[in-house]
Amino acid sequence: MVMNRPTIFIYTNQPDRAVLKEICAGIEEEGIFFEIFERSVREVNELAWQAAQDSMLGSGLGICGMDAAFSMRGLTRKRCVEICLNPGREQCRRLGSNSARAIKRQPLAMD
Amino acid sequence: MSYIAGVDIGNSTTEVCIARVAFDGTLEFLVSASCPTTGIKGTVANVHGITSALKQAMGSLGLGTERLSLIRLNEAAPVIGDTAMETLTETIITDSSMIGHNPSTPAGAGQAVGQVLFMEHLDRAERGTPYILAASRNHSYEAVAEAVNRAVDEGGSIEGMILQADEAVLVENRLHKKIPIIDEVARMDKLPEGVLAAIEVALPGETVRMLSNPYGIATLLKLTPEETQVITPIAKSLVGKRSAVVLKTPGGNVREQVLPAGEITVCGDRDVTINLDEGAEKIMAALSEAGAVRDILGQPATNVGNMFARIRRGMGEVSGEPGAVSAWGTGAAASAQGTHAAVSARGTGAAASVQGTHAAASARGTGTAASAQISAQEPHIRITDILAVDTLAPVVISGALAGETCLEKAVGIAAMVRTEKLPMEEIASRLKAELGVQVAVAGVEAVMASLGALTTPGVAMPLAILDMGGGSTDAAVLYPDGRTELTHQAGAGELVTMLIGIELGLRDHGVAEQIKKYPLAKVESLFHMRMENGQMSFVEESIDPRFFGRVVMLTERGMVRLEEDIPMEKIVQVRREAKRKVFVTNALRALRQVAPEHDLKRISNVVLVGGSAEDFEIPDMLMEEFANYRIVCGRGNIRGSEGPRNAVATGLVLSYIGERQW
Known part of the structure; x- marks a missing residue:
């Protein structure tokens, strides 16, 4: 029997290391597991959408270079919850945290 | 035409x-x-x-x-309602002494006791001395975890941690030895180094047990019975928290101060004086005992005195009757004028102010001097009715570190002012x-x-109406021969709004007003929400993610997000209780006033009119209550089309x- 782990998926395309690290920290602080996969798609919202579709928890992040996006299963391809272009440390943390809070049914932190 | x-x-x-x-x-x-x-x-x-x-x-x-x-x-x-709230108690900490809050992600569980040690001074830690390490946001979670691991490996005793950043789980995941960690403590700068601290993180789904219990604090910090007595307000304010820190500051002091709320004198067929801190029930009993009320006075130089003076002053400006207002002043003692004034006052305190002739007031029980401010020529502006309601207000504790609040006893009052x-x-x-x-x-x-x-279709005379508006609750009975009995009672929708605002700690009056008016729901996914009555509502188009996980108000113009992080169940409970305290109490009071021989059972049917009769739950509450008196009660439908x-x-x-x- 194949069992999927209940994790948030992070689909990346040559991600900036600092952006990836802070997003992961945001998820970890909320106590949720995550998995990272490299993909060939270069559109950040498409990465996030696919990640959300594939994640057992229905929450996914896309990181392409310096840009990042967060999506949830049920949203359309073009409508991510949040997209950050060249985000700072706090924004990255918040993006990761929000992807986890969505699973915990907690309000998302907004600007 | x-x-x-x-x-x-x-x-x-x-x-x-x-x-x-x-x-x-x-x-x-x-x-x-x-x-x-x-x-x-x-x-x-x-x-x-x-x-x-x-x-x-x-x-x-x-x-x-x-x-x-x-x-x-x-x-x-010529009656205008006004509302005010006074807290009766206040918790003051005259040194940094406690942190108690609900960070979203504390780490570890259990209690720890040790001396507060700043991260910068970790190298000064002495072997054998237990410490609570405090790290500001300048230190990364990796650096903190590494330093603590090293210190522990070298024989140091780090029993717990207080972090400024939201990184408790990140640090804990990297520690070799698990300890309780509290994070998101904003005012790290106020944390005194070297003092003994007790720290507690509750198990998931639970709240702190040791630090919300005075004897628990005494056990952890080894307090004497006298010190335990002093620490009680801290324990009280930590009830319901998921994590907490209590600091034993030698010079510190915590006290629960009782504010001088003052006395109310009801001048009616009998003059009755009652202290505000006796509570709403006794105040309302005193009001009934006084009979037909001519005026209600507040003791000068006290909270209630000032509150009543403010209401009269406001009404004086409205009606252009300044003479009547100046007679009441702002609660400061006035000089006695005229003759035959009689004031009986026991105890010490504020001087009685007497004006005019034939004034008489008696002060009962313990308390300060009563005020007699009734002139032979009755003042033009008179407070003819009040509705007092007990409430608990979350008040920020003076001296606390993370903006902690403590539920303080308070009383909300709606006053009815009558002018000529x-x-x-x-x-x-x-x-x-x-x-x-x-x-x-x-x-x-x-x-x-x-x-x-x-x-309203289906009604007949004699007809009793209950007009529930924003400022007052009015009742009238109309008889077939044209006779009418009517009364105006203080307290209606505005008092409900005020109570909701106070008890939920809302700063915006508009939000409290909306909570009063609209049912709530919690957005649980992008495609469904749970209504306050438990019903689930699904939508085809995904809900805006900004509403996700939030409590929303279902207004006629769509969902309005509630910014405050308060559980839906708590909001519903406060809202319903506020409506019950004001409208059920007032409806019974008002109808009893106009009923034949003041007997509620002699009223057979009541039509509810006015803005508050449109409320989505007040009419049901009243119908339920009136059923006990076999009164048929329903929302009016003016002209068969306008509702109430x-x-x-x-x-x-x-x-x-x-x-x-x-």
Whole structure:
């Protein structure tokens, strides 16, 4: 029997290391597991959408270079919850945290 | 054929209705409209709201206001409601002594005790001494975890941690030895180094046990019985928290201060004095004991004294009766004037202020000097009724580190101020000048409301009405022979809004007002929400993610997000309790007042009218309560179409037909 782990998926395309690290920290602080996969798609919202579709928890992040996006299963391809272009440390943390809070049914932190 | 308008100026809303009167006296109601009342009810500032409502109503008929032949204004009862709240207790910490809050992600679980040690001074840690390490946000979670691991490996004793950043889980995941960690402590700068601290993180789903218990704190910090006594307010304020820190500051002091709330003297058939901190139930009992109330006084130089003075001053400005206001001052002792004044006062305290002649007041029980401020010529502005309600207000604890609040005992009061007369004639002449239409002041408000209520299908005389507005709850009984019994009681929708705002700690009055008016739901996914009654509602289009996980108010214009992080169940409980305390109490009080021989069972049916009768739960609460007295009670449906609104405006138009001889 194949069992999927209940994790948030992070689909990346040559991600900036600092952006990836802070997003992961945001998820970890909320106590949720995550998995990272490299993909060939270069559109950040498409990465996030696919990640959300594939994640057992229905929450996914896309990181392409310096840009990042967060999506949830049920949203359309073009409508991510949040997209950050060249985000700072706090924004990255918040993006990761929000992807986890969505699973915990907690309000998302907004600007 | 002519058009006439009925205008009802309420405390919160101005309502109008337009009717067409044929030459033979046949009446046809055409349209209704309403606008928020501009200014305080019964003042010339109301003209603006009246004009807007009339323009809105006539506009919907495609006509201008100049087509009106007559505007009939209600003879607004010269009573104005006001509300105020006073906290009776206050917790003060005169040194940094506690942190108690609910960070979203503390780490570890259990308790720890040790000396507070800053991260910068970790190298000074002594072997064998237990420490609580405090790290500001300048230190990364990796650096903190690494330093602690190293210190522990070298034999140091780090028992717990306090972090400024939201990184407790990140640090804990990297520690070799698991310890309780509290994060998101904003005011790290106020943390005193070297003092003994007890720290506790609750197990998931639980709240702190040791630090919310005075004996638990005493156990952890080894306190004496005297010190345990002092620490009790801290334990009380940590109840329900998921994590907490208590610091033993040698010079610190925590106390629960009882504020001088003051006494209320009800001057009626008997004068009765009661201290505000006796609570709402006893205050209301004192009010009943006093019989027919002439005036209600607050003890000068106390919270309640100042509160009443403020209400009178406000009313004085409205009615232009400054003489009456100056007699009351602002609570400061005034010099005795006139003769035959008699004040009996026990104890010490504020000096009694006496003015005029034949004044008499007696102070009962313990307390400070009573005030007797009744003149032989009764003051023009009198407080003729109050509704006191017990409440708990979350007040920020002076001296706490993370903006902690403590639920303090408070009392909310709605007061009814009566003046000789409101300047209705002046409003009428201003309105006439502005619109060029004849304006008449006609009819007593409650009688007009009863007349309007009679247009509800299925009602018959004798008819009891309960007019629940924003400022007051009025009741009237209309008999077939034209007799009317009526009363005005302090306290209605505004007091409910105030109680909701206080108990939920809301800063915005508008949010409290919306909570009062609309049912709630929690958005649990992008495609569904759970209503406050447990029902689930699914949507086809995904909900805006900004609403995700939030409690929302379901308004007629869609969902409104509640910014405060308060559980939906708590909001519902506070809202329902506030409505019950105000409207159920007042409905019974008011109806008892107008019932034959003050016996509620002699009233058979009650029609609910006014803005608050439109509420989605108040009528049900009243129906439930009245069932105990076998009273049939229901929301009015004025003219079979307007619901409970527009009763007075409709009554004004109907009374015009009655007055005219066709």
